[in-house]
Amino acid sequence: MNETSLENIKDIPAGEDKPLIHVAPSPHIASTSATTTRMMADVLIALFPIMCMSVYLFKWHAVRQIAVCLGCCMAAEALFAAMRGRRATLADCSAAVTGIILGLSLPASAPWYIGAIASFVAIGIGKVVFGGLGMNIFNPAMVGRAFVMISFANLMGASAYEQPGLGIDAMTGATPLTALKQAGSMVPLNDMFWGLTNGSVGETSALLCLIGGIYLCIRKTACWEIPAGIIISVLVLAGIADLAGPCSGYLVLHHFLGGALLFGAFFIATDPVTSPVTPKGRFVFGVGIGFLVMIIRLFSGYPEGVMFAVLLMNALAPLINRWTIPKTLGED
């Protein structure tokens, strides 16, 4: 949005004189660095270590998931842009970011067509039908993932993660949250911190998600209020669950480091299009996601709930915006 006024200046043909007074809608002083392309490039930089870790852990299965989703999202973006008679919008990297986040959120064992179907649904139904980038209500990558999750429950659910036959060490056991849900056993915290556990391709390493996320917050590509809200509410609710159960403090950290929580908090929930715009609203949004994640983890049939929590709160984002309109100067 900030580009508009600058682009208007650029649009004046070189031959004509610049008008004495340039008339353009606000904001009049805009940061030249706050463009979609720069933000998306930042996200790609922050995701790079996570991608390296996923390739180290899941070998070519991770490469396949990321490559298929990346390729199909770009292809879908180009195709749908052409159908709508728009110039292709691949250069802003938003489709690439959707593709990589989607690829990182899939289990390593999922066949290639799951990534392809999820990508086309993500871009087509998640984004283009609402009018393209900046218009979508729901996070496109999560729309795609929810579609394949509901469609192919046996290839996407908890059992898909446990594949000893693939010859990958991490995939011989259940994911930490499935182990907790089904057997009540907990995985060593060290492994979850460094990322040596089973899980979706990109979610395993809590450390790398934190590093990438903090980089995004420092660069102001992601706002800090959403991850802060998510983490605080998860810690509080996990604390209550811990007091009710083992009372050792271990469960709190297990919920904090396990599953897609940190990946989702920093990379998925912070999508600027589908989250509220006011700082207070963003915090409320984050608290809501954390609350829903813990409700799903503790009381539903699913071991993990980041995807559904983000989608549900996306639907509430416009309402949160209305609740948290800041007072204008001079208003009572």
Add this chain to the structure above:
Amino acid sequence: MAKTIAQEFTKGLWNEIPPFRLVLGLCPTLAVTKSVEGGIGMGIATTFVLLFSNALISILRNIIPPKVRIACYIIVIATFVTVVELLMQAYTYAIFRQLGIFIPLIVVNCILLGRAEAFASKNKLLPSIADGLGMGIGFTLSLASLGAIREIFGYGTFYGMHVFGPSFEPFTFMVEAPGAFVCLGLMLCLMNLAGGK
């Protein structure tokens, strides 16, 4: 601008096809189209009610007092819905079980009240019959096509026959409730594209 009876009949098949052009009767369109069979069963039941309610309301159009006309239309429609419900229970029990509560709910289908109010109450018997039949067949075709798409992708079958090999992974999403909304939305989009709107 008097239309011929044939025109009254054919308008329901494309130009004013109920779910896609008039966007009426969406509740059954979303609810019973998990399979072609359900779609066709619902369509035929609705066509039957639409045909007879249109005919009767057209005959009674000068007797029904305008102030209580909606109540009168509903009584006429409810009568025929009860008839069709008992008939289906007697002769096509499998489909009756499959459609369940949605057969009595034909009473509140907007197409029936819509055609009674907009057409049958103002036109003679024959055009009303043609209108009801055309709308009903258009509705049946819409439900059957939506049901076919959802059944083929959601179960990998068409009218119960397998259309793909055993390696096909069905898109369970398509036969869930959100699949109905997405599918209907995409079909509306295609119809608008085809209609040049």
